[in-house]
Amino acid sequence: MKKNIYYSLLISAMVSVSVAEETRQVDKHEHGVGELNIAIEGNAIDFEFFIPGADIVGFEYEAKTQSDIALVNAALEKFGNFDNIFSLPESSNCNLVNSEIGVNQDDDHDDHDDHDDHDDHDDHDDHDEHDDHDDHDEHDDHDDHDDHDEEAHNEFVAHYSFNCENIKEIDRISFPYFTNFPNSGELEVQFVSEKGSTGFEVEGDEPFIDLKGKI
């Protein structure tokens, strides 16, 4: 246990050094625009969603009150069942192999790389505990410092991997996401398969993408 603490101290020291040396850059973050990446190879199809918190729960600060935390958890639960987010044609016979759902809090850039671990699900529970941490307040101070007080951002991240018996049958993917999250804006989709890449902009009035001839 003690050893673990040492490790984490060591890691945090390393992180802060790397932060100091890093060139300053911040990810773009646009409310109302979620990102979706879809990749297909062989029988596998992968979905990655990155959606601003504002589009899901209506706020982007860290959930601290009971009701906010409840909102976030409810949203995560919805993401837990992919049927709430998108649907694939039944004839394609796709089975969910793996899914990872979580929230990326804040504009802290480095965290981003961790987010594969993040998706461990349990992590996400920690996340709520996180809030009580004193450490965290310091972090907020840091924001003040940059006059970024109001700029805390969070992002819902969801990965789903499927294995499909008839992947070529996927001619359309529709998104119940838009009806399940009334705050949702558009989804910017990047799509790639062996036939090449393409892009879509999906909005609630036409909540689907047409993939005929693209797989």
Next chain:
Amino acid sequence: MLIKLSISSLYARALTVSMTVVAISLSLMLYMSVEKLRTSAYTSFTDTISQTDLIIGARASSVQLLLYSVFRIGNATNNITWESYQDLENKEEVDWTVPISLGDSHKGFRVMGTNKEFFSRYKYRGGQSINIQKGNLFEDLYDVVLGAGVAEKLDYSIDTPLIVSHGLRSFSDHDDQPFRVSGILEKTGTPVDNTVIVSLAAIEAIHVDWSTGAKIPGQQTPIEEIRKMDLTPKNITAVLVGVKSKLSIFNLQRWVNEYPEEAMTAILPGAALQELWRVVGVVENLLLGISIVVIFTTLVGMAAIMFSNLNERRREMAIWRAMGASPSIVMGLLMLEAIFIALLSILLSVILLFGTLNILQPWIDYNYGILVNVEFFTLRDIYVFIMFIISSIIVSLLPAVRAYWFSINDGMSIKV
């Protein structure tokens, strides 16, 4: 009988009718050519690059990166360092990389530095490779390979010497280090046709005595010495990347976009192209809108001509009525006439369109690199034709109803 009557009636007024037909067919042709150019431009663009998974350059908008790296339109905001390129090359997701370096020109054609792998990795039109038409790929430091368009327009052949100019429109030449044409590529219908291709080392070599964009006066390193130098580039403009598995593309893209040492952007060519097309789409719709308005105007014009003809044709109507034609037959005759005019216009417009496209196609290809698709009708064209015939019937209803009315009221009692 009715048809025959209608045709002979049209024939009797051949001059006015043919003017109407010409006017309508010109506007139809306008509409169809906009449509053809639009679809051809789209396929030309999408056919330009295939089987490249990611394009990576300095931080820029995805459209800008796509335009300068693939279409040689516009310029890079920045270059990326060779170190970042090597980091990228060493990523396990990466299958192959082709670095490219842009910025110099030869007589208005862009010069691109790259390695030989470009010729085997760059694919267009659904996976076709670039083939060499004459000569060889660059062997020597000062060899260049020309796109088919460059060779044709400048009338160059193998061994023609050439000088590369610094920048795109500048008067300073790299005249101390002349190149020689070693190979000419086959025509591809892509921007490669209009590109002068050299090795990355050559780009480095011609800039040996240059600093801050101008030649250092009085300094000239002899070519022999340059040949001995380490000509690994210090920076490049963009990288074409192939990945081992499509499933790892987005991971790699994220890695590039978040690469801490240097601000870079990775794009999926197809997705960036769609984004570009959404912008172009506005102009496209505008053009389409204009041509639809033009068609509408001609339809209204056709109705106007029919109206004014009605007055001249009161006698003709009266004779028809006297011969026993009911008012509805008179009405039908006028509508039939409209259908004939519409059919004739469609026929003429198709002849005009394919005539002009066939004549203009080489010119458009030569100047804009767009291969206009001269195939015959698409389903959409036929749909437009049917819509046009229906709307001309509707338009002709007005004069037809009027004729119906008149032929009852005053058709028989001729007032002179």
